[in-house]
């Protein structure tokens with residue numbers, strides 16, 4: 001199998017952390033591409049008609065895409081236990097929370113990095129950032145017992161979202177008012193899977 005990905009993508013990082021937390025890295029080749037909303041990479045486009053990454057080629061059918069589909073598929077392949085039945089709806093909601101924070105964070109990156117300066121909307125950026133802070137609030141106020149429990153995709157999605165905030169939006173300081181979440185992340189970020197997928201660029 002091939003994972004079509006970029007090192008900076010938080011969505012791709014979810015899958016890459018999963019591969020390292022399970023025994024699946026040996027079965028998946030990581031294929032680096034450079035893609036953007038304005039210019040899709042041909043390999044990314046061939047695997048996913050919308051040109052987005054990550055996508056996963058697999059032997060038994062067409063490529064899979066959307067990180068949540070890929071992580072669910074890989075988990076099911078080896079019964080990795082990252083979506084425990086007893087907590088399934090909590091895990092899925094938490095994974096969705098991390099993904100939504102990534103959506104907003106990536107959208108701020110596109111707004112600031114890809115648009116001509118005179119077209120950048122400060123209101124749009126502020127609105128997206130308030131969604132991210134809403135996610136941090138909810139994680140810290142409601143979900144720490146889960147995040148302090150056995151590893152699930154909720155942990156991985158949360159950590160990849162926070163890691164991306166550090167990568168691209170460090171100056172906005174998501175840690176302010178989120179000390180408990182920040183302490184959790186400092187510890188989780190030391191895992192080999194996170195260190196191995198850490199990107200600065």
Ligand SMILES: N[C@@H](CCC(=O)N[C@@H](CS)C(=O)NCC(=O)O)C(=O)O
Nearest residue numbers: 009011036037052053054066067068
């Ligand atoms: N919901 C998707 C989001 C994927 C996504 O937005 N990926 C970005 C990179 S971080 C992308 O491919 N952007 C290029 C584009 O939008 O064409 C997922 O979870 O995989």
